[in-house]
Amino acid sequence: MIKKKPKYGLLIDYEYCTGCHTCELACAQEYKHQPGVRGIKVFEVEQKLPNGSAYLTYFPFPTEVCILCPHLTKKGLEPACVKHCMAACMKYGRIEDLAVEIKKPRMVLWSGKQ
C-alpha cells in the first residue's frame, strides 16, 4: 500500500540524549495523555564495548501516537518535546532541510505522519 510521502520529521542527535524523559512528559502534558500513552518514549541501551567498558545510550523513540504537534508548528512554535528537550538534541522541520543537517555521527532522522 502506498502512503502519502511524509514532509516533516524530527532530527534526533541521540549522542546527547541524557534519558531525562522530559520529551515524554512534554508530550503527555500537551495532549493530557493518560499514563501509558506517549507520543515519544525514551529507551535505555547499555552495552559492553570491545575494551570491556560499559556504555550507555538513550534513544527517544517517536511512537504511533506522535502527530508532530501541528497546532504548535502552524504557529511557528516548536513541538512540545523539542522545545523542552533538556539536551536540545531534537529538531523539527522539513525532512529535506533536516537531512542536510546530518553532519555528525549518531543522529537519526525520523519521518512523521505529516
Next chain:
Amino acid sequence: MAGSKAKPRSSDTEIIQTTSWSAGPGCHGTCGVLAHVKNGKLTKIEGDPDHPFNQGRLCARCLAMTQYVYHPDRLTRPLKRIGERGEGKWQEISWEEAFDWIEKRMDRIRKDYGPESVIFSMGTGRDISPWLCMLAYAYGSPNVVFALSGNACYSPRIAAVETVLGDYCVPDAAQWLEKRYDDPKYRLPKCIIIWGYNIPNTCPDNIFGHWFIDLMKRGTEIVCIDPRMTWFSSRAKHWLRLRPGTDGALAMGFLNAIINESVFDREFVEKWTNAPFLIRTDSGKLLRESDIRTDGKPENFIVWDSSKKEPVVWESNRAAYRPGTCKPALHGNHTIVLKDGEKVVCKTVWDGFCEEVNKYPLDRVSEITGIPKKKIHAAAHFFAECKPSSIHWGLPIDSTPGITPTAQAITALWCLTGNLEVPGGNIIARNAFECVSYALPGAEGVIKLASKEADQKRISTDKYGPFRKFIWRAQTDTVLDQIFTEKPYPIKAIWMQTGNLIAGIGFEPKKWVEALKKLDFIAAVDLFMTPTTQLADIVLPAASFLEKDGVRSWWVPLQTINKAISVEGCKPDVEINFELARRFDPNLRWKSVEELFDNILQKSGMSFKELQKKKWALPPEGNPSAPYRRHEKGLLRKDGRPGFETPSGKVELYSSLREEWGLEPLPHYEEPPFTPVSRPDLAKEYPLILSTGRRSFAYFNAEHRMIPWLRELDPNPIVEIHPDTAKSLNVGDGEWVWVENWLGRQRFKAKLTLAVLPQMVMAAHGWWFPEEEGAEPSLFGAWKSNINQLIPMGSQGKDGLGAPIKNLLCKVYKV
C-alpha cells in the same frame, strides 16, 4: 499577583512568569517557567525561553505540575489528630483554629522548658528553609535541623571549601553572564571533572545539569569519576571507576601526580596560599607571631624570607607581610628563635603538604580505589594541563565521614592548577548581590536569632568546630541522641516542614519514630500526607511554587517567585510561618511578608516589586558576588584588601581552623567505617558494597511517587545488580530481592545492569507507597523498601559532618 505577565496566547489564557524553586519539581534549581492560567486554573506549564538559567527547557517533574497541583490527595485543610499518633484519624479545622492551637501548645512548652526545647526540621534546601529559620528564631530556638545524618548533603562540602578558602566554589558554566557561553568574557573549560554526579537527573545544588551537555557540545571534555556507569562516564575522555567511598584517596593521588610532576601553578601557590607559612616541628602546629614575640599576635603567621634569611611576619588582618616586601621560602627547614630564647626547627606548610601528598603514590592509590595506575595518571595530567579546567562534585563527597579532608584535597586541586576565579574554572559562589534569604554555611542574612547568646544552646556547637564557624544548623545525630538522653536539656516538640523524616531523610527511621513519639507536640507542614506527617498532632497544607510569592538569591540570578494560581485551602510556607512568627515574637522586625522580602533584597537596591517587574537580575562586574579574579581586586574581603576571607587571608592548604579545632589540618584519606577494607569481619557475612542515593529522573528524593505521569516512568524501588553478581546469586532481572545488613532487610526489584561494579549494588532511596494504607503500622508502606533502614545514624566524621551513605555493606538474596 505577579508583575511579570507575558502576552496571553489566547484571549482567555493568562501567562505568568515565575521561578521553579520549591515544592513542585522539588529541586534546587531556579528555572524560569511560564504558567498558563485559565479561569484561575493552571492548564499548562512551559520553560521560559528568555530565562538565562534554563533557556526554555524544563524537566519531567516540572512538566507534571498540572497533575501535582490538582492531585486529589493534596492536603487542603489543616488537620488535627483525633486518634492516637499514627492512627490516621484526623479532624479538619480552620486555619485560625490551627494557628491558635499551635500558638497555645508551643507557648506553653516555651514557658516550661525554654525555646531551645523545640526542634525545627526541614528537608532539602529550597524556598522553605529561610521561613523555617524565621519561625524558629522568632520563637527563640536556635535548633534548626536538616535531618540527614552528618548533615551530609552539601553543607559539609560548603563548610570544607570555606575552611580552605573562605568562600564556596562552583564550576563556571557562564551562569553569571546574561549571554552565557557567547559572552566574550567567558572561556570554555577544556576539561571538567564530573566527580560522583549524575547531574542531568534533578539539577541538585543549584546547577542546571544540562549546562554540562551544552559545554560538551561546544568542545569541553569530561573526566568522569564514578563507580556507576552514567551518561557522562560513557562520553568521558577518562572514566575513573573507583570503589565507592575512596574519593579522598583518588584526590590525594591526583595531587601527587600534579605536584610531583610539577604541573601546578607555582606562582599561585607562592602568592595566594599559606604554603610558605612555617610549621613548628616540635608541636606540629603553625608558628605564630605570638610564639616569637612577647607582643606578637597569635593570628599572625611567620614565613622565612629567602633573600634576607630571616623570619618575616604575615599580618592576617591586613593580609600583607610586615614589612611590605618579602621573598618567602616554599621549602626547607628553618631554625627560629622563640620569644623565650629557645630554638625550634620549622618546616614550610608546602613541605608538610607535599609530605602528606607523598603518602599517596599512585600504586597505593590504585590499590585503594581499584583504578589502574595509568588511568589515574593520565586523567590527572589531562585535568592539570587543560586550561581552564573545573571540577563539579556531587553527594558522594559528603557521603563519608571523611568528607572534610576529601573536600580539602579536591579544593586544593582547582586552586593549585590555577583554576580558581578564572573564566571557565571554579568560581567563588556567593548569593546574588549578597542578598541572603537562605543562609547556607558561611552566609549571613537578615533572618537571625535575636542575640548571639540565644545561639549558644544550639545542639552540638560545643562539640563541632564547623557548626560554630559556618553551619547554622544543629548536628543531626546529636539531636536524635539528645531526644533520648534529654541531656543537656530535654527536647519537647518538633516542627517539621516539607521534609520526610521517616521515608526520605532519616536513617534508622524506626529510631526516629520512637523519638517522635517521645515528644509532647509535633506539627507538620506539607503538601501531601506522608509517613512522616502521619505521626504529627497537626498537619498544615502548604502551597507549591506556583501558589506563592518568594525571593531567591542562591548564587545567580536574583529573582522572584511569582504567584500564578491559588489552590483553595493551601497556604505558602512563608505565610504560615510569618503568621506564627508574628505571634511568637511581638517585636518581629517585619510588618508584612513583602517587607521581609524587601529587607532580604536590600543590598540589590531593588524592592520585591521592582525585582518582580525585572524578572531576574545578575550582579554586575565589580559586585562582590560577580566573578572573576576577585581575590586580586580586593572584592572578597570586608576590608577591601586583596586576598581571601580565611583567618589568614590566604588559601589555607594547611587549615588553621582545623588546627584550632584539634583536627588534622591537612587533606588526607580516611577509609569509611563499613567497607570490605575497614570491616573484613562484617564483609564475610555482607560481601556486597551497598550504595544508595543515586538520583531518579522522575523523582526528587522521597517526593512525587503519587504523580501518575512520573510514577509510570520509575514505578518500583530498584536495586541495581551487575549481571555477573546476579548470576552467582541466582537472581533474574525484575525479580524481587531482599537487601540485608546488620540493621535489617528491605525489598527491592532487581535491575540487572552494567551500571554498577560487580562488587556493589545501588539501591534507590526515598521509597514509600502513597497508594497504600497510611495508618500505622503500614505508614504508606514505609517499612517495605526503605533503604534508610540499612544505614546507621551516628557515624558522622570527627567534625560532625558526613555519613556512610554510599559505602556500606549488605547481602542480597531472592525474596
